[in-house]
Amino acid sequence: MxxxxxxxxxxxxxxxxxxxxxxxxxGGGKGAEGCVDVGTSDEEAAFMADYDVPxxxxxxxxxxxxxxxxxxxxxxxxxxxxxxxxxVESSSSVTVNYTGVLWPDGDEFDSSWSRGEPTSFALSGVIxxxxxxxxxxxxxxxxxxxxxxxxAYGAQGAxxxxxxxxxxxxxxxxxxxxxxxxxxxxxxxxPAVSVDPATPPPTTLEVQDEIVGSGPEAHAGDTVTVNYxxxxxxxxxEFDSSWxxxxxxxxxxxxxxPGFNQGVEGMRxxxxxxxxxxxxxAYGAQGRxxxxxxxxxxxxxxxxxDVESAGGGTSTTTSTTTG
Numbered sequence: 001m002x003x004x005x006x007x008x009x010x011x012x013x014x015x016x017x018x019x020x021x022x023x024x025x026x027g028g029g030k031g032a033e034g035c036v037d038v039g040t041s042d043e044e045a046a047f048m049a050d051y052d053v054p055x056x057x058x059x060x061x062x063x064x065x066x067x068x069x070x071x072x073x074x075x076x077x078x079x080x081x082x083x084x085x086x087x088v089e090s091s092s093s094v095t096v097n098y099t100g101v102l103w104p105d106g107d108e109f110d111s112s113w114s115r116g117e118p119t120s121f122a123l124s125g126v127i128x129x130x131x132x133x134x135x136x137x138x139x140x141x142x143x144x145x146x147x148x149x150x151x152a153y154g155a156q157g158a159x160x161x162x163x164x165x166x167x168x169x170x171x172x173x174x175x176x177x178x179x180x181x182x183x184x185x186x187x188x189x190x191p192a193v194s195v196d197p198a199t200p201p202p203t204t205l206e207v208q209d210e211i212v213g214s215g216p217e218a219h220a221g222d223t224v225t226v227n228y229x230x231x232x233x234x235x236x237x238e239f240d241s242s243w244x245x246x247x248x249x250x251x252x253x254x255x256x257x258p259g260f261n262q263g264v265e266g267m268r269x270x271x272x273x274x275x276x277x278x279x280x281x282a283y284g285a286q287g288r289x290x291x292x293x294x295x296x297x298x299x300x301x302x303x304x305x306d307v308e309s310a311g312g313g314t315s316t317t318t319s320t321t322t323g
Contacts, residue, residue, distance in 0.1 A: 088137045
């Protein structure tokens with residue numbers, strides 16, 4: 001996995017406010033009632049040389065779990081190092097380093113440090129434990145997150161790395177915070193998606209530009225930020241919408257169903273496109289019940305708001321780093 005994407009007042013077994021451990025390590029500490037110990041490696045990562053962040057954030061965290069009992073039932077956060085840059089808001093896009101381990105054994109399942117590069121995303125596009133747990137951080141900060149299953153991957157888990165009903169422990173460094181997107185006036189209202197279920201659906205992918213954008217063009221592998229509405233052809237009913245979620249979605253073009261990936265390719269920022277996707281380029285005979293029936297044709301109207309080139313090209317937003 002590349003980062004925790006969304007698929008997306010119980011009895012507290014562990015206090016939600018963690019007691020920080022004192023000491024000289026500005027990027028470390030002990031939380032979860034002494035169960036989680038976070039230190040910092042002595043070696044600076046070469047790929048962090050160009051980032052203007054505190055020295056402690058240029059070296060990976062070392063996470064150890066010992067003597068952990070029952071996991072917390074609620075999201076737990078603790079600032080291990082406070083930043084002084086831009087503040088993370090619910091609508092922000094961020095660039096971070098992170099390491100994730102499983103409770104209670106401390107087995108690592110994912111790390112940007114191991115891959116040798118930070119990752120960037122919008123908070124709207126990750127698991128709730130991250131979208132809630134990172135709000136309020138400042139660029140240059142390091143935070144411990146302990147995320148219960150209902151705010152992570154739940155009963156399904158995630159592949160072979162994260163078992164069902166896993167509690168996840170992350171140490172996250174916020175390196176950059178991007179300002180909110182400036183959405184063109186022509187794309188500020190949710191579009192209407194019209195479908196006539198009485199007519200037979202197309203059997204091949206269909207795209208139609210309702211508004212042609214003038215910004216950067218989207219290509220496979222790029223990171224794109226979009227608003228979208230999805231409607232089932234057979235019913236004319238909406239099954240998904242970023243407008244309903246209240247935030248645009250950000251993802252790598254190539255990670256979603258083939259018809260969506262192919263339909264968005266070639267769009268330019270500021271554009272709005274209607275995409276009709278036949279079942280073989282969507283969810284096929286399995287569907288995704290109950291929202292999407294087997295062999296369903298999907299109709300999307302997609303607004304392209306931002307493109308970040310896979311080759312590191314310029315985005316339509318400007319990032320803010322710590323000073």
